[in-house]
Each structure stands twice: as C-alpha cells, then as structure tokens.
Amino acid sequence: MIPAYVAAASAFSLLLHLVLLSKPVKKMWSRFLPPNKTDEEPSAFSEEATTVDGFYSEAKAFINRHGGLVIFAYKFARFTGCLVFLALSLATFILEEREEHSVGTDKKSERKHHKTRPIDGPIPFSRVEWLRFVLCMTAAYASILGLVSVTAKPRWSRLVSNHLATLLFTMFAVFAYRDLWPLITFHLQPKDLREGGLLWAKVVVLFLTSIVFPLVSPRQYIPVDPARPTETPHPEQTSSWLSMVLYTWLDPIIFKAYRIPHLTQEELPPLADHDYSRNLKKKSFP
Template sequence: MSQLVLSEPALAAAKPKWAHTLFIPTACAAVSIILLLISTILAATPVRRYFAKLRGRNLDEHSSTRQPILRQRAGFFPDLWAHVKEHGGPTVFAWKSLRLLACLVLTGLTVVAVVSISEGHNTIGTNEYEIDIHSDLDALIKKRGNKHKKHKKKRAGWFSTAEWTEISLCLFYTYTTLLAILALTLAPRFRAVSNTHLVVLLLIALGVYVWRDLIPLVTYELHPADAVGGWLTWSRIGVLTFTSVIIPLCIPRVYVPLDPKNPSASPNPEQTASLISLMLYNFLDPIVWVAYRAPKLEYEQLPPLADYDRASYLRKRGLNKLDPLLRTKQRHLFWGLMEVFWKEYCIMAIMITIKALMDFTGPVGIKYLLE
C-alpha cells in the first residue's frame, strides 16, 4: 500500500478561511459598531429618563450641564471658524482632517488590491489550501482530483480567501473613514467616543500588520507574510503607521476644564500639549528659551497654573482625607496620600515597571544575536 504524504500547507488546511489574521480588524470593527449602538441607545432621552427614575433623580437636574448651546448663524466662514475652535483650534482640526484623508487613502489602496486580485494578482499571504478544505483525507484527495474541474465553477459563485480578506479590509477602512468624519462633525461628547474607537481600531490594524510583516524582518528564518503584495502592502503599512501612531502622538490635546463654570482664560501648555511633547517635555521649550535669553524672568512671563494644580482644587480634592482634625478615624499619612494621589502613583508604578523590563531588551537582544 502506498503511503500518502501531506505537505505542510495541506496539514494547515483544516483552519477555516475566516481564521485569517487579517480578519481581526473587521471583527473588532463589528464590536465597535455594537458598542456605539449601545452607547447611542443609552444616551437617548427615554432611556436616561428611565435610569434617572431608578436612581430617584430628576432628569433635568441630572443632565442640565449637557444641554447644547444654540448659536445664531452668522455665515459659512464664521460658523466654520467657530466649529474649528470647538475642536481645539486650527492645528487640531488640521490633524483630524489629515487623518480623514489618510483613511480615504487606505480605503482607495484596498480597493486597488481587490481589483488586482480579481485580475489574477495576489496581494496577501494566502494559499489555495485555505479555501474550505476538510481535514478528512478522502475529502482532500477527492478535492485534489477534481480541482481543475471545479475551479471555474467555484470561482464563478464565490470569492477566494484573498478576495474575502481584501473586501473585509475595505469594509474596515470604510468604517474608519466614517468614524473620522464623525470625529469632525459630531457634538463634543459623541466626537470623543468616535475618536477613541477610531484610534483603537487603527492601532489594532497596525498591530496585525506588525505581527505579519514587520516582526519577520528582525528574524533570520521568517519572511513577511504579505510581501507578495509589493507596493500595495508597504504603502498601506506606511499610511497606517502615520494614521495610527504619528497623528495620535503629534495632535495637540483639547483643553477640558475641571470646572466648566470656571475655565481658565489661557490653559497651561501642559494641558494642551501632544503626547510626544509630554513625553519629551517639549512644551517647556518656550519658557526655557525665554529664561535663557533674558537676564531675569518676570512673574508675568511664567505660564498660568493648571487647573489641577490650583490650591482651591487640591484643597477640595484631598483636605478631608489628609487633615487628621477632619477625620473620625486616625490613620497614617501614607494611606491618605495613596487615597488622594492613587492615579499618579499607579502611573508611576507602570512607568517604572516598563522601564525595568525595557532594560533587559539590550542583553536579551545581544544574546539572541550571538546565537
């Protein structure tokens, strides 16, 4: 009896085509749609009124701070400028518009990839065994024997795995484009939700491409899974990196006052600095240069105090927890500080842990290079 030897691709054929890693962004987009629908339903007035009754509160008192401000229309350009200022200024609006343009580019590149596959060119790392092959040996042999007869019929009625994957990515990027539009047009509350979903989805998509195509570049044995796509693959990775990493790091943050009734006339630069500026302390460069060039720095030249550093806010936040005369139960000062500044301590602990772990990357990398 002759022995049937299965190749490695055939052994991997039991995995369904929907298990392809490039379907992860589309699945996450579906979860995002469900979460957005739930949040929209919960934000509806009848639902809020129902929950307000359950908690014994008045809906008008509970949601008075969320009432929209009606403005008189003064013309297209004045309304446009007011809308830009609501986003945090022209810089923030320009970055968001650039992100929308990048999402449109990603959608267009994916449409080109779908057309290329339909013309016989492959753009992702798939093989013919990923197309619905049973693990049963008899079914596999039968499918191999009738492969040429059924190929045209199957292609006429269904898409291949590569086509399904690219179509799903096209739907994903179309959804991110819609989120980018909503992040530019909706009210501030829903705008923030759309922006969060958009950033998370783009990071997930980039993570999938990093796992498939970038991590193999730092190894000796592995190769990028989607290298067959050529310029389509690398251009999408480049635009996706710019959209999901560069823009969130460089876009300035919008000033949100702690007390909406008493906002700062000019917020501290730390409150509006971008994430990369916070990490590199670039927001301090103007005051450093002024102090370097001037023989004396006047009090008026110092940046305004941030909301969360004001004595009135700090007193309201922690005096009742730190003052032993205001507490009925005596405890050590350490526990009071931990209760007040728990968020700051947690961030410091996470940063120290990350730094300690990253200190091992050099020795570990040298070890594997020498091996």
C-alpha cells in the first residue's frame, strides 16, 4: 500500500499546484499582493507559439525544448516501461483472479482460503486481490505521469518527472524488500514468488525505470539567467548523475590531453554560466 499512498500524495500535490496556478486563484491573490510583472504561468497542455513549419520541424523543436533527442529518448523509454509494468500488473491480477475462481469452484480442492459466492451479488475481493488492484491503479497513474512527461511543456515535464521518479523508486523499493532481500538470507522466501516469471519481469522493469534510467540519463541544461543562456554549456551541467558521481564527464578532456602535448584555450571546456562573474555578483550581492 505504500506506493498507493505515494501516488495519492503525488496526485494531491499536482492538483493543488494546478489549482494555485489557475486564473481564479491568481485573481484572488492579486487583490492582496502587489501586481507581478512576470509572465503568467503557462498551462501544461496549451500550445506554444512556434515559427517552424511541418510535422518534422515541430517534432524536432519539441524534442529540443525537452533537452534533446537523448533526454527525450530516456523519457519515452521510461514511459514505455510504465506501460509494460502496467500490463504485467494487469496480467498478474487477471491470472490470480482466474486461479481463485477455479479453486473456489473445485470441490476437491483442499485450499482453506477460497471464495464463496454470496446468494445475491458478485464474488468479493480478498485482501490480496485488493492489493493487486491497488497496484494496477498505481501503475496506471505512473503511466499517466509518464505520458505527461513526454507531451507537456518542459517546465511541467520536469515537475511531473520528479513525481514519477519518486513513485517508481518507491515501487521498486517495496518489491526489493519483499522479493529481493529474502534472496540474500537463509530463512526467508520472496513473498510474491507464486507470480513466477511475471514477478521478475516487473522487478527488471522497475529496476530499469527507477534506477538505471535516472542514473544514466543526461540532465537538461537550465541556464542561471534565462535571458542570457550560454551557447555551449559546461559538460558538468548536462552530465548524468552517474557521471557526476564517477567524474566520467572529465574523461574526454583527459584522454585528449593525454594524446597531445598541449591543449589550447579553445580546446578546454567552456566556463559554466553559474561561474560567470555577473552571476556570482548577483548571487553574492543581491
């Protein structure tokens, strides 16, 4: 149930965010606060003004606004992984439901916890089936977040991506505690072992979408001063989290310096915009 609670908190947070950015709420706040000269917060699904023509040009511009082809590919792969996990969760729920029905109607079965059909009404869900159903709903919510992350504007995409990353990591942590941790002990067994291959397929999908993709995906460059972005960002500003930890973003310049006797100033990485003197001055003396 922990992933369901996280999903509910995420949905409430996003809904509250949308309400606070709605026009009626902004109009109400404008009566108590001084007028703000900044532009109005864009909607998550409103169309942006573009000067490109043709589907290919519009798609290319849209991908560039999301950080480029590599970052968008990782987002789309994560969305695909969410759909796969949803399909696996539904398959597990349907197969267990059929198994419960077949066991409940088998008179020779010695199973203690079988379903009994009421005189009038459908067969009630057991606690395990309710948990499976809630997991399917959580996976569906994760798929919706994944869809929004690849279709909304960049600012909303980053916000939704943070919610999705938290939700996927929570689901993987729960599966790791229930089904991976017992494998390194001598007296415990995975709690969902009866799912068979579907269990390990879900674990692999969650591991890829919640651990691998966030670690190896490059980060989108966000300028310190949006009005004056740098043309070529520093490699550290766009490297992945794994590259940041292992400092592999330094490998190209190190190997290049090893092959030649001297590096010119033009061959060195550009200065990061957060180290510009004007930005440091603005940060130190606001």
